[in-house]
Amino acid sequence: MEHRIEKIKKQLHSQSYKLTPQREATVRVLLENEEDHLSAEDVYLLVKEKAPEIGLATVYRTLELLTELKVVDKINFGDGVSRYDLRKEGAEHFHHHLVCIECGSVEEIEEDLLLDVEKIVESQWGFEVKDHRLTFHGICRVCQKQAVTASSAEENKK
Amino acid sequence: MEHRIEKIKKQLHSQSYKLTPQREATVRVLLENEEDHLSAEDVYLLVKEKAPEIGLATVYRTLELLTELKVVDKINFGDGVSRYDLRKEGAEHFHHHLVCIECGSVEEIEEDLLLDVEKIVESQWGFEVKDHRLTFHGICRVCQKQAVTASSAEENKK
DNA sequence: TTGTTAAATAATAACGATTATCATTAACAG
DNA sequence: CTGTTAATGATAATCGTTATTATTTAACAA
Ligand SMILES: [Mn+2]
Ligand SMILES: [Mn+2]
Ligand SMILES: [Zn+2]
Ligand SMILES: [Zn+2]
Numbered sequence: 001m002e003h004r005i006e007k008i009k010k011q012l013h014s015q016s017y018k019l020t021p022q023r024e025a026t027v028r029v030l031l032e033n034e035e036d037h038l039s040a041e042d043v044y045l046l047v048k049e050k051a052p053e054i055g056l057a058t059v060y061r062t063l064e065l066l067t068e069l070k071v072v073d074k075i076n077f078g079d080g081v082s083r084y085d086l087r088k089e090g091a092e093h094f095h096h097h098l099v100c101i102e103c104g105s106v107e108e109i110e111e112d113l114l115l116d117v118e119k120i121v122e123s124q125w126g127f128e129v130k131d132h133r134l135t136f137h138g139i140c141r142v143c144q145k146q147a148v149t150a151s152s153a154e155e156n157k158k
Numbered sequence: 159m160e161h162r163i164e165k166i167k168k169q170l171h172s173q174s175y176k177l178t179p180q181r182e183a184t185v186r187v188l189l190e191n192e193e194d195h196l197s198a199e200d201v202y203l204l205v206k207e208k209a210p211e212i213g214l215a216t217v218y219r220t221l222e223l224l225t226e227l228k229v230v231d232k233i234n235f236g237d238g239v240s241r242y243d244l245r246k247e248g249a250e251h252f253h254h255h256l257v258c259i260e261c262g263s264v265e266e267i268e269e270d271l272l273l274d275v276e277k278i279v280e281s282q283w284g285f286e287v288k289d290h291r292l293t294f295h296g297i298c299r300v301c302q303k304q305a306v307t308a309s310s311a312e313e314n315k316k
Numbered sequence: 317t318t319g320t321t322a323a324a325t326a327a328t329a330a331c332g333a334t335t336a337t338c339a340t341t342a343a344c345a346g
Numbered sequence: 347c348t349g350t351t352a353a354t355g356a357t358a359a360t361c362g363t364t365a366t367t368a369t370t371t372a373a374c375a376a
């Protein structure tokens with residue numbers, strides 16, 4: 001934890017930004033909720049618990065800054081809000097997501113999986129890939145089981 | 159063109175929706191600008207040229223309806239607006255996009271490319287894939303050439 | 317035709333996420 | 347200390363989208 005904050009601090013300093021208390025509080029919230037996909041508002045409310053004096057605008061500004069520095073990735077799952085996702089430590093590329101269209105759960109895939117596809121895109125389309133966004137929409141494991149249970153219950157009724 | 163409108167008309171009727179003049183005008187605009195990625199506002203302005211009496215809310219409602227029917231896909235490139243993309247005729251899956259981070263151009267890939275990846279996701283994550291969104295961010299062919307030209311010009315100056 | 321109903325529409329108000337503005341404060345070099 | 351610049355907090359403004367409501371249209375039965 002401290003190690004990662006130290007790293008981010010250096011990234012900020014390298015572009016002559018400071019790690020202010022507000023920025024640090026924001027980063028800590030992101031680190032403590034790494035598995036979630038928080039909106040700016042979500043982050044704001046969590047930061048407020050520790051540093052009640054912080055303003056919403058500062059959270060937005062900090063998230064924007066962290067996005068520029070590629071500490072976080074800004075992502076959009078199609079509900080009306082942007083969400084901020086900490087880059088995995090040492091990850092080359094942004095990770096992928098599995099969004100369940102039944103329950104709304106979001107699972108992560110850290111494996112790259114796209115190496116071959118990117119090669120094809122580079123060679124066949126002459127496009128120099130820098131980053132990617134890949135999201136699958138479908139039915140998660142849990143909802144699949146529920147569907148099976150529901151349909152067998154349906155069978156029994158007959 | 160007429161053929162595709164006829165098809166969409168049947169899709170609407172199958173869910174007991176009507177192809178009203180406003181809806182038809184909207185669909186025509188989408189068909190005539192199939193290569194673009196229009197926002198709701200863009201569609202509204204183009205429809206207005208032909209049917210000036212149409213309201214913005216109706217365009218939004220129509221686009222929402224067409225999205226439900228999977229005639230169009232709603233997509234978000236990270237600028238603040240949703241864009242609407244007609245499904246390619248007979249396409250199994252939504253197509254992919256190459257977004258240039260230099261000039262903002264958007265290129266399309268109709269080839270699936272994800273068959274293998276989806277198999278892995280299904281088998282390894284137990285996730286039943288229904289749809290996907292894949293966007294690559296990088297440098298398009300044109301901007302790559304410009305970079306080469308610029309750097310060689312730089313060389314000559316020395 | 318005429319009246320009855322529900323669906324669809326246009327105009328516009330409301331909403332909500334994000335951004336801009338601006339006065340105040342903190343950090344810091346000289 | 348003093349001046350300078352970056353950062354912040356409060357809040358107004360913006361802008362894409364959604365909700366509301368009165369009106370129009372289409373379908374259809376009497
Ligand atoms: Mn994630
Ligand atoms: Mn497209
Ligand atoms: Zn689920
Ligand atoms: Zn380009």
